[in-house]
Amino acid sequence: xxxxxxxxxxxxxxxxxxxxxxxxxxxxxxxxxxxxxxxxxxxxxxxxxxxxxxxxxxxxxxxxxxxxxxxxxxxxxxxxxxxxxxxxxxxxxxxxxxxxxxxxxxxxxxxxxxxxxxxxxxxxxxxxxxxxxxxxxxxxxxxxxxxxxxxxxxxxxxxxxxxxxxxxxxxxxxxxxxxxxxxxxxxxxxxxxxxxxxxxxxxxxxxxxxxxxxxxxxxxxxxxxxxxxxxxxxxxxxxxxxxxxxxxxxxxxxxxxxxxxxxxxxxxxxxxxxxxxxxxxxxxxxxxxxxxxxxxxxxxxxxxxxxxxxxxxxxxxxxxxxxxxxxxxxxxxxxxxxxxxxxxxxxxxxxxxxxxxxxxxxxxxxxxxxxxxxxxxxxxxxxxxxxxxxxxxxxxxxxxxxxxxxxxxxxxxxxxxxxxxxxxxxxxxxxxxxx
Amino acid sequence: xxxxxxxxxxxxxxxxxxxxxxxxxxxxxxxxxxxxxxxxxxxxxxxxxxxxxxxxxxxxxxxxxxxxxxxxxxxxxxxxxxxxxxxxxxxxxxxxxxxxxxxxxxxxxxxxxxxxxxxxxxxxxxxxxxxxxxxxxxxxxxxxxxxxxxxxxxxxx
Ligand SMILES: Cc1cc2nc3c(=O)[nH]c(=O)nc-3n(C[C@H](O)[C@H](O)[C@H](O)COP(=O)(O)O)c2cc1C
Ligand code: FES
Numbered sequence: 001x002x003x004x005x006x007x008x009x010x011x012x013x014x015x016x017x018x019x020x021x022x023x024x025x026x027x028x029x030x031x032x033x034x035x036x037x038x039x040x041x042x043x044x045x046x047x048x049x050x051x052x053x054x055x056x057x058x059x060x061x062x063x064x065x066x067x068x069x070x071x072x073x074x075x076x077x078x079x080x081x082x083x084x085x086x087x088x089x090x091x092x093x094x095x096x097x098x099x100x101x102x103x104x105x106x107x108x109x110x111x112x113x114x115x116x117x118x119x120x121x122x123x124x125x126x127x128x129x130x131x132x133x134x135x136x137x138x139x140x141x142x143x144x145x146x147x148x149x150x151x152x153x154x155x156x157x158x159x160x161x162x163x164x165x166x167x168x169x170x171x172x173x174x175x176x177x178x179x180x181x182x183x184x185x186x187x188x189x190x191x192x193x194x195x196x197x198x199x200x201x202x203x204x205x206x207x208x209x210x211x212x213x214x215x216x217x218x219x220x221x222x223x224x225x226x227x228x229x230x231x232x233x234x235x236x237x238x239x240x241x242x243x244x245x246x247x248x249x250x251x252x253x254x255x256x257x258x259x260x261x262x263x264x265x266x267x268x269x270x271x272x273x274x275x276x277x278x279x280x281x282x283x284x285x286x287x288x289x290x291x292x293x294x295x296x297x298x299x300x301x302x303x304x305x306x307x308x309x310x311x312x313x314x315x316x317x318x319x320x321x322x323x324x325x326x327x328x329x330x331x332x333x334x335x336x337x338x339x340x341x342x343x344x345x346x347x348x349x350x351x352x353x354x355x356x357x358x359x360x361x362x363x364x365x366x367x368x369x370x371x372x373x374x375x376x377x378x379x380x381x382x383x384x385x386x387x388x389x390x391x392x393x394x395x396x397x398x399x400x401x402x403x404x405x406x407x408x409x410x411x412x413x414x415x416x417x418x419x420x421x422x423x424x425x426x427x428x429x430x431x432x433x434x435x
Numbered sequence: 436x437x438x439x440x441x442x443x444x445x446x447x448x449x450x451x452x453x454x455x456x457x458x459x460x461x462x463x464x465x466x467x468x469x470x471x472x473x474x475x476x477x478x479x480x481x482x483x484x485x486x487x488x489x490x491x492x493x494x495x496x497x498x499x500x501x502x503x504x505x506x507x508x509x510x511x512x513x514x515x516x517x518x519x520x521x522x523x524x525x526x527x528x529x530x531x532x533x534x535x536x537x538x539x540x541x542x543x544x545x546x547x548x549x550x551x552x553x554x555x556x557x558x559x560x561x562x563x564x565x566x567x568x569x570x571x572x573x574x575x576x577x578x579x580x581x582x583x584x585x586x587x588x589x590x591x592x
Contacts, residue, residue, distance in 0.1 A: 004565050004577060083454065095520045095559035128452070133467055133504045134560050136573040169452040172464045175504030177558065191462035191488070193501040209454050252522035252563040259564050294521055324563060326522050340524055344558050350501075 004102070005259030008276045012238060014246045015222040016262045018107045025145060027152055030109040036160055038228030042117045043162040047078070050121040054224065056232025058244030063089055063180075063217030064293065064322045065397075066310040069224075075204035076122040076212045085208040086119050086127035087189065087215040091173055091180035093132055094293035095344060096324020099248035099260050100218035104131075104138050107222070108145045109154075112168065114221030116159065117228055118214050119166050128171045128208070129218075130185055139172050146170070177348035181396045182215050184350065195352040196396035219248055219323075239265030243309035247320075253289070253327035254281045265309040272308065273327060284329035288412070292321020294341050295401030297408035318408070334413040335420055338406055339367040345402035356399035359390040363406060375421045377428050383417075384410045436483040442472050446487075459488050462498060466505055475509040511546045511553030513591045515539070516570040519556055522563035531567055531584055532556050538588060552591075 003020050007013075018024040018033060030036070042050050055070030076084060088111065092100040103111060115127050131139050146168060149155035157165050171189055173179050179188045183197035186208050207213025223245055227235045236244040243265040249272065250260045256278030263272060269291075273279065280286050286301040291308075297318040306316050313320045328337065346360040366383050369375050387403040387410075394400065410417065421427045438446070445468055446461070453460040465484055466476060473480055481495045488495075499505045517535055519528040536542055539552045546553035562568030565577035569584070576587055 092561050093559060096522055096563050097559075098561045098563050098565075101561050126454075132561070133502075134570065134573075136467075137575075171452075171460075172467050174463050174467050174502035176502050188463060189460055190457065191459035191490075191498065193498055209457050209460075211454075250564045252566055253525045258566070290521065324522075326525065326563070328525060332525065337521060337524075340519070340521055344520060347558060 005257070008257075008259075008261055010276050011262045012246050012264045013262050014226055014235075014238070015103060015107070015110065015219060016248065016260075018110070019102065020106075024106045025108050025141070027109060027148055027154065030107075034229060035109055035225075036113055036154070038225035039113050039116050039120075040160065040162065041228050042120050043164060047121055047123065050117065050228070053232040054121070054227060057223075057227040057235035058232075058239065058242050059220065059223050059227060059235065060243065060310055061217055062219035062223070062247055062323065064094060064295070064319075066320060069216060069220055072204060072216070073118065073121050073214055075202065076214060077205060078123075080212070082211055083126065084122055084124040084212045085214075086115050086122075086124045087186070087203075087208050087213055088115060088127065088129040088218055088221060089180060089182065089185060089215060090129050090131040090135070090138075090218045091177075091185060092135070092218070093177040093180050094295060094322040094324055095341075096250060096252060096290060096293045096326050097322040098250050099323055101135060101138065102260055103218050103222050103248075104129075104135075104142060108142055109149075110222045110225060111218055112145070112149060112155070114224035115168060116164070116166055117224045118216070118221060120164060122212070122214055124214065125166060127166065127168045128189060129168070130171045130173060130179070130189060132179075133172055133174045136172070139170050142170050176350070177344075178350040178396075178398060181398060184396065185215070186213070193350070195350050198395070217322075240307065240309045240311075243311060248323050249308070250324045251277045251327070252325065254284060254286075254329040254332070255279065255327050256281055263308070266307045266312070269304045269306055269308050273304070277327070280327070280329055282329075284331065286327060287330045287332050288328050288334065290324070290326040290328075290405065291318050293324040294326075294344065294405055295319075295397075296321045297404050298412065300412050334409055334416050335367070335371055338409040339364070339371050341405050341409075342367050342402065345398065349398060349402070353395040353399070355390050356394040356396075356402070359386060359394075359399060360402050362386060363402070370417060370420045373420070373424055375417075375424060375427065377418075377421050380410065380414065380417045380421065436479050438469065439472060442468060459490060462488055462490075462495065463502070466495075466499065466502075470505060476505050476507050509546070509550075512551050513571050514553045514555065515588070516555045516557040516560065518558070518560050518562070518566070518568050518570075520559040520563075522559070523567040526566045527581075528567040531569065531579060531581065534581055534584060535588075538585070552588075 059069045060066040179194040184194040188194040203213045342364045346364040351357045387406040390399045390403040449461040485492045485495045517532040
């Protein structure tokens with residue numbers, strides 16, 4: 001299968017190791033390269049042993065929030081005969097992110113094996129891969145792979161002769177960023193508008209169709225087979241303490257070699273950009289970057305000499321997020337970046353709660369006013385204040401996702417906003433309209 | 436309302452995917468697959484799916500109104516979707532969108548009178564590392580340049 005960008009020799013390939021192999025998506029290729037060994041090991045273990053192995057790996061969710069995966073699986077209640085489910089978040093719509101697509105395209109059996117191990121760990125009987133509608137070709141691709149899996153005894157009854165039963169389906173989305181948020185995704189899976197649910201209860205207790213549900217990102221599931229095969233410690237040792245393993249980073253923007261690369265957690269960010277990403281395009285200087293999808297606070301070039309792991313990023317005031325890294329050179333207009341980001345969140349706000357629906361609308365209006373040359377000095381403060389007032393006050397984290405990059409851009413690039421406003425002769429007039 | 440045998444088979448299979456009594460889960464996939472065949476979410480289609488799933492037309496309608504890929508009006512034979520979100524914007528996505536507007540003579544969510552092309556400015560389509568990116572119907576095109584955009588559109592005449 002065709003690769004969209006050449007790999008780098010500096011990558012550490014765990015989930016992407018089959019990328020570029022001939023027929024990488026076929027069962028025979030998968031079986032010939034260690035496939036289902038992790039599943040078979042898991043089948044010989046108790047549920048607790050499987051969960052403990054995942055805990056030992058320090059695997060953290062690759063969808064955005066970085067929650068420890070083993071701990072999440074441990075929240076699923078044990079002593080119940082009620083059905084339990086596994087749901088895969090393949091909505092991949094956080095701007096900057098394009099890795100789950102590659103995993104499903106090149107190595108769908110890796111995802112399938114990870115799902116089966118999760119199912120074994122919690123006793124689930126059914127699962128869905130919720131794929132964004134724009135990835136229609138992947139729905140057809142995974143459907144074909146699942147057909148092969150059923151025919152060859154790797155899905156359905158008595159999987160691979162182990163006595164374990166599980167059914168897996170694709171579920172196509174229809175275009176809504178909010179459906180990547182786990183509780184909105186579950187509403188959508190039930191055939192409804194994708195609006196978030198109040199939590200608790202969390203999906204582990206009441207998820208798909210109100211049953212206990214394990215819900216993880218595609219890449220999170222893809223890491224699991226090798227954790228079982230090689231041991232949790234092996235995976236943990238690839239990364240830094242509490243930040244196990246490798247992760248896919250989607251490098252985009254003004255660099256010489258944009259692409260999706262798999263690197264160990266804890267790699268230095270500037271090393272990644274310069275050695276794997278080939279440095280800045282056209283000899284330009286770097287101004288800023290978005291480290292892990294547009295929901296993350298931006299970093300200035302000076303702040304990027306840090307380790308790419310969840311904890312180091314949090315210390316730097318931002319997040320590793322979904323792995324969507326967008327690099328901006330010295331010529332980038334940060335006010336326009338802020339406006340484009342807000343246009344996205346305003347468009348995607350589901351409208352369910354007022355701070356998010358109204359907050360994103362007003363922020364977009366104010367940012368547009370500045371870009372259009374009609375901004376007032378007090379708008380700059382108002383943007384920062386309004387965004388800060390959204391933090392933590394919305395039903396789901398979409399409101400935070402809109403506020404966080406905005407706050408960081410206003411704080412770190414205030415002179416650019418002031419330069420726009422300075423061109424407006426009425427900038428300090430009390431009469432400048434507010435709406 | 437009748438559908439092709441292929442679509443009927445897909446529906447029948449879909450309805451087996453959900454827990455007992457929860458087949459409403461099939462609504463969004465059914466809408467997506469039916470839209471591909473019918474060309475739009477028509478009132479007839481909504482009534483048909485509502486009847487099949489045992490829910491009201493209003494319940495179908497409120498779902499249709501929520502999702503950006505479900506549309507009540509037919510789109511062009513070639514629906515050109517140009518991403519202008521950040522990664523694409525940094526590398527010329529907005530300029531590609533302007534170029535497409537001029538060349539096709541239509542704007543956002545508009546369709547040519549001939550019905551050949553429709554245009555939409557879209558949010559991130561998951562091709563950021565190969566930006567700027569566009570989709571024509573369900574096909575992705577990566578690393579699009581102004582010349583490549585012309586070439587793609589020429590190929591669809
Ligand atoms: C607005 C919003 C959009 C999200 N979109 C995605 C997404 O597209 N894919 C994803 O895996 N997680 C997304 N998430 C995170 C999910 O809610 C959830 O935390 C994640 O899927 C859990 O899996 P993980 O623990 O494996 O990361 C989103 C969250 C929010 C608030
Ligand atoms: S920003 Fe255009 S594809 Fe992601």
